[in-house]
């Protein structure tokens with residue numbers, strides 16, 4: 729029997745409107761107001777004009793359970809995951825959040841009725857574990873991705889999206905966000921397609937049978 733088809737789905741700014749929460753924290757902590765479309769860089773120190781020490785404190789606050797728990801779900805996400813599961817796909821929810829957020833993240837997924845097959849942490853940014861040999865048990869690293877044989881990935885982070893499409897050869901639905909507008913759509917000769925999608929309805933339309 730053929731293995732089930734497996735889809736990679738990111739959490740932040742794919743299932744969850746995390747960027748909006750960041751803007752709330754920025755106002756509360758620094759009294760600084762930035763428009764969503766001004767978050768042009770994934771490096772929040774640049775987008776929010778924060779000094780390194782300010783950025784550290786900002787990230788600490790933004791990863792507190794109250795902050796992560798307050799994030800609104802992305803419209804259409806839960807329904808789309810449900811449709812994939814009913815059609816026999818496996819849905820792997822994959823996040824670059826630190827593993828300390830496990831309970832908060834699983835609680836959020838449950839509260840917002842996000843259906844999935846498996847949940848995994850992925851060391852996307854090589855921030856938490858600089859030595860790939862020391863990646864802790866239960867956390868995926870980029871080298872694990874080819875073996876998982878995904879048929880589609882939904883991502884917003886330019887680095888991981890380009891790695892998945894260009895290096896691993898997984899078709900990518902790039903969830904359109906202000907910080908990934910520089911990423912070009914890819915397809916054809918070099919690697920798998922990378923297609924910008926403006927929301928869950930477009931993902932399902934552009935990838936009807938991943």
Ligand SMILES: [Mg+2]
Pocket residue numbers: 738739740741742883884885
């Ligand atoms: Mg993300």
